[in-house]
Amino acid sequence: MKDLRPIRGTYYIADLISQGEHECQDFKFSISDPSKIARSISAFANNKGGRLLIGIKDNGVVAGVRNEEDIFVVEQAASLYCRPEVTLEFTAFRVEGGLTVIRAVIPEIAERPVQAREPDGRWRAYYRVADENIVASPLMVKSWQLARDNNGILLTLSQAERTILTLLESNKPMSVEMIMEQGHTSRLTAEAAVVRLAALKMVKFVYTGGGVRIAAVSESEIL
Numbered sequence: 001m002k003d004l005r006p007i008r009g010t011y012y013i014a015d016l017i018s019q020g021e022h023e024c025q026d027f028k029f030s031i032s033d034p035s036k037i038a039r040s041i042s043a044f045a046n047n048k049g050g051r052l053l054i055g056i057k058d059n060g061v062v063a064g065v066r067n068e069e070d071i072f073v074v075e076q077a078a079s080l081y082c083r084p085e086v087t088l089e090f091t092a093f094r095v096e097g098g099l100t101v102i103r104a105v106i107p108e109i110a111e112r113p114v115q116a117r118e119p120d121g122r123w124r125a126y127y128r129v130a131d132e133n134i135v136a137s138p139l140m141v142k143s144w145q146l147a148r149d150n151n152g153i154l155l156t157l158s159q160a161e162r163t164i165l166t167l168l169e170s171n172k173p174m175s176v177e178m179i180m181e182q183g184h185t186s187r188l189t190a191e192a193a194v195v196r197l198a199a200l201k202m203v204k205f206v207y208t209g210g211g212v213r214i215a216a217v218s219e220s221e222i223l
Contacts, residue, residue, distance in 0.1 A: 004071070006100050009093030013101050016053060017060045021131035024050035029057045031070040038081035038116035041106050043126035043133035045086050046144075049108035050128060055101040064099030065092075074104055081117045084109075112144040129207045137212045139176070139191060140205045143198035155200070160185055160193040165202065165216070173206045173213030 021027055024047075026040050031054065044050035054074065055065040065071070071090065078086045089105040113125035113136065125136040125144075157165075163183045167174060174182075179190045194214055197203040204221070206213045 004090055004092045004102075006092040006094040009101070010095045013053070013062070013093050013095050013103075016051075016103075017056060017062070020060065021058075023128055023130060024048060026050065026052050026131070026133075027056040027058055027060065028052050028054045028074075029063050031073050034073050034077035034081045035117060035119050037074055037077035039126045039133045041078055041082050041086050041088070042114045042116040042124075043128040044106040045082075045109040045114040046112050046125060046136060047108065047128040050106050052104040052106070053101060054104060055099065062095055062097070062099055062101060064095075064097075065102050071102060083115045083117070083123055084111075086114060111148045113141050127207075134207070137205055139195055139212070140198070142195045143205075146195060146199040147201075150199070158193065160189050161197055164190070164193055164197060164214070168203065168214065168216040171216055173208065173215040175211065175213055179214065 016025065017027075019025060024044070026044075028037070028040075031037060037052075040052060052074070054070060055063055057063050074088065078088050086106060086109065089107075091103045091105075093101045093103065095101055115123040115125045117123055125141050126133045127136040127140065128134075160183065163185070164179055167179060167182055176187065176190050176194065179185070179194070180187055183190065185193075194203065198205065198214075202217055203214050204217050206215045
């Protein structure tokens with residue numbers, strides 16, 4: 001990263017900081033554990049993509065990048081602690097006081113899931129919800145894997161799948177348990193149908209205070 005020459009960006013970085021941490025942005029100050037950074041990369045890559053602002057404290061105070069080792073750890077996290085490897089785009093900005101802030105852009109990955117390696121060696125997929133990195137729902141991960149591994153999924157829908165789409169016509173997200181009860185079906189059947197519909201991008205997963213819900217996909221989202 002020695003060739004990463006800072007460009008002027010006082011007002012640009014100030015504007016980003018004013019937005020706070022959100023679905024597509026995270027502040028990073030202390031960078032020493034690649035597995036923790038890998039969770040952020042996984043979460044952004046599995047959602048809409050995002051950016052890390054390196055050299056910013058959680059409260060938005062600019063501390064600046066302390067040394068090149070910080071950037072090396074982020075690169076290491078993306079290449080060795082993410083599966084598949086994620087290519088990041090780094091830009092350095094010089095801000096007020098002569099401090100340097102690094103913007104690391106994480107792309108949205110089409111062939112999800114991107115998994116992060118945990119300290120115990122296990123691999124786990126994360127997802128970005130508001131300003132948090134959370135462990136992705138097992139059903140969400142299965143739908144990603146199905147979409148990735150089966151490019152030619154048949155569009156013919158089963159009775160269970162048609163029932164779920166009918167239940168979701170009210171546009172009110174439902175839990176798997178609600179689908180089981182109102183659709184008069186088993187958990188195995190309900191979950192398999194949800195996974196396939198999600199792989200076909202006909203339903204989506206919504207995270208709420210009550211957990212994961214299933215919701216219909218609007219026409220605008222399909223387009």
